[in-house]
Amino acid sequence: MPAQNSLLHCFLYRSHLASNTDIACVGDIVRTARAFNKTQGITGILVFDGQQFCQYVEGPQPALSALIDQIGRDPRHTRFTPLHSSECPSPRRFASWAMAYVLTDDEDDADPLASLSRLEGTCIIEKLQALIPKLDMA
Numbered sequence: 001m002p003a004q005n006s007l008l009h010c011f012l013y014r015s016h017l018a019s020n021t022d023i024a025c026v027g028d029i030v031r032t033a034r035a036f037n038k039t040q041g042i043t044g045i046l047v048f049d050g051q052q053f054c055q056y057v058e059g060p061q062p063a064l065s066a067l068i069d070q071i072g073r074d075p076r077h078t079r080f081t082p083l084h085s086s087e088c089p090s091p092r093r094f095a096s097w098a099m100a101y102v103l104t105d106d107e108d109d110a111d112p113l114a115s116l117s118r119l120e121g122t123c124i125i126e127k128l129q130a131l132i133p134k135l136d137m138a
Protein backbone atom coordinates (compact mmCIF):
# COMPACT_ATOMS: atom_id res chain seq x y z
CA MET A 1 0.00 0.00 0.00
CA PRO A 2 1.49 3.41 -0.97
CA ALA A 3 2.17 6.05 1.69
CA GLN A 4 -1.11 7.52 2.88
CA ASN A 5 0.21 11.09 2.65
CA SER A 6 1.13 10.99 -1.06
CA LEU A 7 -0.77 13.45 -3.23
CA LEU A 8 -4.15 12.08 -4.29
CA HIS A 9 -5.51 12.56 -7.78
CA CYS A 10 -8.79 11.60 -9.37
CA PHE A 11 -9.80 10.76 -12.93
CA LEU A 12 -13.11 10.25 -14.71
CA TYR A 13 -13.77 8.82 -18.17
CA ARG A 14 -16.39 7.12 -20.25
CA SER A 15 -16.01 4.41 -22.88
CA HIS A 16 -17.93 1.77 -24.83
CA LEU A 17 -17.78 -2.01 -24.54
CA ALA A 18 -15.84 -3.22 -27.61
CA SER A 19 -18.13 -4.72 -30.24
CA ASN A 20 -16.35 -8.08 -30.28
CA THR A 21 -16.36 -8.38 -26.49
CA ASP A 22 -18.64 -10.59 -24.40
CA ILE A 23 -20.53 -8.70 -21.73
CA ALA A 24 -19.44 -11.40 -19.27
CA CYS A 25 -15.99 -9.78 -19.18
CA VAL A 26 -17.37 -7.04 -16.94
CA GLY A 27 -17.43 -9.43 -13.97
CA ASP A 28 -13.76 -10.24 -14.60
CA ILE A 29 -12.93 -6.53 -14.83
CA VAL A 30 -14.61 -5.79 -11.50
CA ARG A 31 -12.87 -8.72 -9.77
CA THR A 32 -9.47 -7.68 -11.15
CA ALA A 33 -10.08 -4.06 -10.23
CA ARG A 34 -11.06 -4.82 -6.65
CA ALA A 35 -8.03 -7.05 -6.04
CA PHE A 36 -5.47 -4.79 -7.75
CA ASN A 37 -6.79 -1.41 -6.61
CA LYS A 38 -6.63 -2.50 -2.96
CA THR A 39 -2.90 -3.14 -3.32
CA GLN A 40 -2.38 0.35 -4.80
CA GLY A 41 -4.58 2.42 -2.49
CA ILE A 42 -6.93 3.20 -5.40
CA THR A 43 -10.67 3.58 -4.85
CA GLY A 44 -13.60 4.50 -7.10
CA ILE A 45 -16.69 3.45 -8.98
CA LEU A 46 -17.49 1.76 -12.28
CA VAL A 47 -20.92 2.23 -13.84
CA PHE A 48 -21.99 0.04 -16.76
CA ASP A 49 -25.28 0.21 -18.65
CA GLY A 50 -24.81 -2.83 -20.91
CA GLN A 51 -22.99 -0.83 -23.58
CA GLN A 52 -21.12 2.05 -21.98
CA PHE A 53 -18.78 2.44 -19.02
CA CYS A 54 -18.26 5.44 -16.81
CA GLN A 55 -15.46 5.05 -14.27
CA TYR A 56 -14.14 7.35 -11.55
CA VAL A 57 -10.84 6.44 -9.87
CA GLU A 58 -8.95 8.21 -7.09
CA GLY A 59 -5.59 7.45 -5.50
CA PRO A 60 -1.92 8.32 -5.22
CA GLN A 61 0.26 9.26 -8.17
CA PRO A 62 1.99 7.58 -9.98
CA ALA A 63 -0.07 4.42 -9.28
CA LEU A 64 -3.21 6.14 -10.58
CA SER A 65 -1.52 7.29 -13.81
CA ALA A 66 -0.13 3.81 -14.43
CA LEU A 67 -3.58 2.28 -13.95
CA ILE A 68 -5.25 4.85 -16.23
CA ASP A 69 -2.70 4.08 -18.97
CA GLN A 70 -3.39 0.38 -18.57
CA ILE A 71 -7.18 0.82 -18.62
CA GLY A 72 -6.95 3.12 -21.66
CA ARG A 73 -5.11 0.41 -23.62
CA ASP A 74 -7.53 -2.37 -22.63
CA PRO A 75 -9.04 -3.80 -25.87
CA ARG A 76 -12.29 -4.73 -24.11
CA HIS A 77 -13.47 -1.14 -24.50
CA THR A 78 -13.22 1.61 -27.12
CA ARG A 79 -13.77 5.36 -27.42
CA PHE A 80 -11.93 5.99 -24.13
CA THR A 81 -12.90 9.61 -23.37
CA PRO A 82 -11.36 11.45 -20.39
CA LEU A 83 -13.91 13.76 -18.73
CA HIS A 84 -12.16 15.06 -15.64
CA SER A 85 -8.72 14.96 -14.03
CA SER A 86 -7.65 16.86 -10.91
CA GLU A 87 -6.29 16.63 -7.42
CA CYS A 88 -8.63 14.63 -5.23
CA PRO A 89 -10.32 16.37 -2.29
CA SER A 90 -9.81 14.98 1.18
CA PRO A 91 -11.46 12.86 2.40
CA ARG A 92 -11.78 10.71 -0.71
CA ARG A 93 -15.19 10.43 -2.31
CA PHE A 94 -15.22 6.60 -2.47
CA ALA A 95 -12.94 5.78 0.46
CA SER A 96 -14.76 2.51 1.27
CA TRP A 97 -14.73 1.03 -2.25
CA ALA A 98 -11.72 -0.51 -4.01
CA MET A 99 -14.10 -0.45 -7.00
CA ALA A 100 -17.80 0.04 -6.46
CA TYR A 101 -19.84 -1.40 -9.31
CA VAL A 102 -23.24 -0.26 -10.53
CA LEU A 103 -25.09 -1.95 -13.37
CA THR A 104 -27.62 0.71 -14.27
CA ASP A 105 -31.16 -0.40 -14.89
CA ASP A 106 -32.89 2.74 -13.71
CA GLU A 107 -36.33 2.77 -15.31
CA ASP A 108 -36.68 6.50 -14.54
CA ASP A 109 -33.71 7.25 -16.79
CA ALA A 110 -33.46 5.18 -19.97
CA ASP A 111 -29.86 6.15 -20.62
CA PRO A 112 -28.18 7.45 -17.45
CA LEU A 113 -24.71 7.41 -18.99
CA ALA A 114 -25.88 9.57 -21.88
CA SER A 115 -27.26 12.08 -19.41
CA LEU A 116 -23.98 11.99 -17.50
CA SER A 117 -22.12 12.89 -20.70
CA ARG A 118 -24.04 16.15 -20.99
CA LEU A 119 -22.69 17.29 -17.63
CA GLU A 120 -19.28 18.71 -16.69
CA GLY A 121 -16.82 16.44 -14.88
CA THR A 122 -17.46 17.50 -11.29
CA CYS A 123 -21.25 17.34 -11.81
CA ILE A 124 -20.85 13.78 -13.09
CA ILE A 125 -18.84 12.90 -10.00
CA GLU A 126 -21.64 14.31 -7.83
CA LYS A 127 -24.11 12.12 -9.76
CA LEU A 128 -21.88 9.11 -9.19
CA GLN A 129 -21.78 9.87 -5.48
CA ALA A 130 -25.58 9.93 -5.54
CA LEU A 131 -25.44 6.28 -6.69
CA ILE A 132 -23.84 5.24 -3.38
CA PRO A 133 -27.12 3.74 -2.03
CA LYS A 134 -27.07 1.30 -4.99
CA LEU A 135 -23.50 0.21 -4.44
CA ASP A 136 -22.54 -3.44 -4.42
CA MET A 137 -20.03 -3.44 -1.57
CA ALA A 138 -16.72 -5.15 -2.39
Ligand SMILES: Cc1cc2nc3c(=O)[nH]c(=O)nc-3n(C[C@H](O)[C@H](O)[C@H](O)COP(=O)(O)O)c2cc1C
Pocket residue numbers: 015029032033034036037046053055057067070071072074076077099
Ligand atom coordinates in the same frame (compact mmCIF):
# COMPACT_ATOMS: atom_id res chain seq x y z
C1 LIG B 1 -13.83 -0.37 -18.25
C2 LIG B 1 -12.62 -0.98 -17.58
C3 LIG B 1 -12.31 -0.60 -16.27
C4 LIG B 1 -11.21 -1.17 -15.63
N1 LIG B 1 -10.90 -0.78 -14.36
C5 LIG B 1 -9.84 -1.34 -13.72
C6 LIG B 1 -9.48 -0.95 -12.41
O1 LIG B 1 -10.08 -0.08 -11.78
N2 LIG B 1 -8.41 -1.59 -11.82
C7 LIG B 1 -7.69 -2.58 -12.46
O2 LIG B 1 -6.76 -3.11 -11.89
N3 LIG B 1 -8.01 -2.95 -13.72
C8 LIG B 1 -9.06 -2.37 -14.35
N4 LIG B 1 -9.37 -2.75 -15.64
C9 LIG B 1 -8.58 -3.83 -16.25
C10 LIG B 1 -7.27 -3.28 -16.79
O3 LIG B 1 -7.52 -2.63 -18.03
C11 LIG B 1 -6.27 -4.46 -17.00
O4 LIG B 1 -6.89 -5.51 -17.66
C12 LIG B 1 -5.78 -4.94 -15.66
O5 LIG B 1 -5.11 -3.88 -15.03
C13 LIG B 1 -4.83 -6.14 -15.79
O6 LIG B 1 -3.83 -5.86 -16.70
P1 LIG B 1 -2.85 -7.01 -17.18
O7 LIG B 1 -3.73 -8.08 -17.73
O8 LIG B 1 -2.00 -6.34 -18.22
O9 LIG B 1 -2.10 -7.43 -15.97
C14 LIG B 1 -10.44 -2.16 -16.30
C15 LIG B 1 -10.76 -2.51 -17.62
C16 LIG B 1 -11.84 -1.94 -18.26
C17 LIG B 1 -12.16 -2.35 -19.67
